[in-house]
Structure formats: structure tokens, C-alpha cells
Amino acid sequence: MDNSVIGLVGVTGLAGAGKTTAVNHLSTLMGGRIFYLGKDVLNEVRTRGLPETPESERQVRIDLRLDNGPAALAIPHLDEVAECLGNGIPALVDAIFTREEFDLLRSCVPNGPAWVLAISASFEIREARLSSRPQRTFTAKQLRQRDKYELEVLGIDAVIASAAYTIENEQTFEEFYSRLAEFVTRCE
Numbered sequence: 001m002d003n004s005v006i007g008l009v010g011v012t013g014l015a016g017a018g019k020t021t022a023v024n025h026l027s028t029l030m031g032g033r034i035f036y037l038g039k040d041v042l043n044e045v046r047t048r049g050l051p052e053t054p055e056s057e058r059q060v061r062i063d064l065r066l067d068n069g070p071a072a073l074a075i076p077h078l079d080e081v082a083e084c085l086g087n088g089i090p091a092l093v094d095a096i097f098t099r100e101e102f103d104l105l106r107s108c109v110p111n112g113p114a115w116v117l118a119i120s121a122s123f124e125i126r127e128a129r130l131s132s133r134p135q136r137t138f139t140a141k142q143l144r145q146r147d148k149y150e151l152e153v154l155g156i157d158a159v160i161a162s163a164a165y166t167i168e169n170e171q172t173f174e175e176f177y178s179r180l181a182e183f184v185t186r187c188e
Contacts, residue, residue, distance in 0.1 A: 007113030010096035016126030018169040032090030037073040071100040082108035118163035
């Protein structure tokens with residue numbers, strides 16, 4: 001497989017849909033480098049000495065976007081994404097929440113391939129996943145608040161609607177991984 005034809009893959013979806021699982025598996029399938037945009041949020045939470053809670057992360061995301069615009073979480077990764085893409089290495093982005101984030105990263109490869117991959121799952125499945133994961137757990141109330149913010153303020157629904165490919169992640173890992181492999185095949 002010629003990985004350079006994959007280019008940029010920005011994964012989008014609501015919390016708990018399986019974005020990180022998707023990016024990790026895509027990396028296994030095709031190589032590439034993973035860019036976790038939320039890393040800067042977590043680092044800023046720690047720098048500020050805030051508790052590592054969904055509320056603290058939310059406030060930091062709001063502050064960063066107020067200070068630096070809707071593409072704020074993509075800006076620190078721009079040079080590294082450009083370098084990867086310039087060297088024919090796929091750039092796998094976890095996760096895209098605003099159209100501006102994807103557009104900014106896409107500017108690194110104006111004539112090359114760039115894909116938005118949407119991952120979806122029902123609220124009940126996402127809530128079950130997030131309430132039982134070992135780190136950064138969410139209650140149902142916290143998940144509803146995050147969904148509301150992402151939909152009403154960030155406009156993630158427009159990003160999801162713009163996806164070249166959507167995978168419903170309500171099945172087994174094997175089925176999910178099979179759908180991700182289909183996505184890679186379509187990108188080639």
C-alpha cells in the first residue's frame with residue numbers, strides 16, 4: 001500500500017464514539033503519525049493546576065478557542081502535520097471538532113488527499129463506554145453537557161455531515177476494525 005495516498009485523516013464524532021480507537025487502529029493498518037489535539041488541553045489543565053475533570057477540560061477548551069479562534073487546537077500541530085504529509089506519511093488526527101480545525105490542517109496538503117472520517121454511536125453506548133473507562137470518565141449528565149457544547153457551540157454536526165465516510169461503532173471490535181479497513185481501501 002502506498003501510504004502517501006492516504007494523506008490527512010481527521011476523525012470526528014461525539015465523545016465516546018470511538019475516535020481514539022479508530023485512529024489507533026488506522027495507525028496499525030497503514031502506519032502514519034497520530035496527532036491528539038486534546039493533548040494540549042490536558043497539558044493546560046495540568047499547567048493551571050486544575051483537577052483533571054470534564055469540567056476543567058471544557059473550560060480550558062473554551063479559553064483556548066476564545067484566545068486563538070476556532071482552530072486553536074490544530075494550530076500547535078500545523079508544522080508537524082505539514083512535515084509528515086510532505087514526507088508522504090499519513091497524518092491521523094484525533095479529533096476534529098470544528099470545520100476550521102480541519103481546514104487549517106488541510107492547508108498543509110492543498111492538492112493532496114484529505115479525509116474527514118466520522119465515527120458515530122448512540123448516546124447509551126457512548127455513556128456506557130465513558131462511565132467505565134479507566135481514565136477521564138464521564139457521567140451521563142457530563143456527557144449531555146459535552147454533547148450540547150460540541151453541537152451548539154462548536155458545530156460538530158456540520159463536521160460530521162461533511163465526512164467522506166461514516167462508521168457506526170455499535171458493534172464488536174472486529175466489525176469496527178473491518179469497517180476501518182474498508183475506509184482505508186476506499187482512500188487508496
